[in-house]
Amino acid sequence: MEKDRFDTFGPLLSEIGGALADLAGGDPDGVFLYVEIGKGWIQPSVYKEEHEVVRSLDCNGAPLLDLIEQGWRAEPEDRRWSVMEYDVKGSEFAVAFKYPDEVDVESMDPDRRRDALVARYGDKPVIYPPPPEGAFEL
Numbered sequence: 001m002e003k004d005r006f007d008t009f010g011p012l013l014s015e016i017g018g019a020l021a022d023l024a025g026g027d028p029d030g031v032f033l034y035v036e037i038g039k040g041w042i043q044p045s046v047y048k049e050e051h052e053v054v055r056s057l058d059c060n061g062a063p064l065l066d067l068i069e070q071g072w073r074a075e076p077e078d079r080r081w082s083v084m085e086y087d088v089k090g091s092e093f094a095v096a097f098k099y100p101d102e103v104d105v106e107s108m109d110p111d112r113r114r115d116a117l118v119a120r121y122g123d124k125p126v127i128y129p130p131p132p133e134g135a136f137e138l
Contacts, residue, residue, distance in 0.1 A: 012071040016086060017093055019064040023057050024048050028093075031057075033064075033086035034116045036105040037072050044068060045113060047126065054121050056128045085116060 021028040023046055030049030035042065042065060046057040059065065072080055082105040083098035103112065117126060 008074050009071055012067055012074065013086075013093075013095060016064065016067045016071070017088065019062060019067055020046065020086070020088065023059055023062060023064065028088045029090055031086075031088040032117070032120045033084070034113055035068055035084045035086075036082060036112070037068065037080075037084070038082065038105055042069055042072075047117065047121070049121060049124070052124065054117070054124050054126045056126060058129055083112070085120075087120060 016033070017028060020031045020033060024031050032047045032049075033044060034047075035044040037043070044059055044065065046059045046064070047054050048057055068084070071084075075081065079099075081097035082100050082103050085096045087094045087096075105112075
């Protein structure tokens, strides 16, 4: 990351880490954030490793969404990323970006998210929260 880009984006990455820690009940170790984003939409998913399983955490309504969008908008329009992977291990984090020429997030592909989870956690089962009351499966 260039210095001026880091000066702008670095503090937001730290704030994103704080929001992830809040979602994880104060302990961000083992948290993985996978985001696909485009003009007018954002699809984040947050996961936390818990021993032999990975738990999907609900991030709807969290300040995390605003922070991610702020970071995306802070980039020059011709350098905005399509995918961000934010990985916390211990007290350190690593962030990787993919750009529109690498991945077309405008095309729906649920395998991208699953592939990122497998790359991060291997074959550990993922536990998702129960569907909201009144929801039905199509």
